Amino acid sequence: NAGVIQTPRHKVTGKGQEATLWCEPISGHSAVFWYRQTIVQGLEFLTYFRNQAPIDDSGMPKERFSAQMPNQSHSTLKIQSTQPQDSAVYLCASSLEGWGFNQDTQYFGPGTRLLVL
């Protein structure tokens, strides 16, 4: 089991450019989560898919950020017109089901470090 795979591991973009981050969840996991980590805000929830359907995007910035899960083997987080404040480590996690009284363990990927110049 390779764990959650995230690519690229590092990405540098210029202000105003687009950035697409990829996540491959653990095979058999139906839940995928995206989080963002910065020094100031810490680890913040962004969005959650279950069986490829978007379930909770309450943490997603309303503008410029979008996430998709076109199939069970990968999810993407896209940031349009990147700004310096988007610089962060973006973490993807997957779990068996994702919700319920007894939450399944979320397994995290290594993260993508995004730097916007």
Add this chain to the structure above:
Amino acid sequence: GDSVTQTEGQVTVSESKSLIINCTYSTTSIAYPNLFWYVRYPGEGLQLLLKVITAGQKGSSRGFEATYNKETTSFHLQKASVQESDSAVYYCALGNTGANTGKLTFGHGTILRVHP
């Protein structure tokens, strides 16, 4: 909303000494959240250390323990005798068990440095 507050910054402990990292939580949306401690060892990804889903219960792993205290809304992490290999960043997290979400709300993390 949900929030988690834990011991800020860095904690330095000598090997074989005891450790406590404080964690308190607040939630307005769920009566009984799940509580977690995650850890990031140097060069590694974030991984689950322990989890407790029932108030009053204790979780344990790798010599660490944490008790889910609903009265004080706390979930402090303790270890009786730390080792140098415990040096890592520790995150307390609250799991929202409400319908249609499974998100975790994390504290800011506590850096633990264990001196030999």
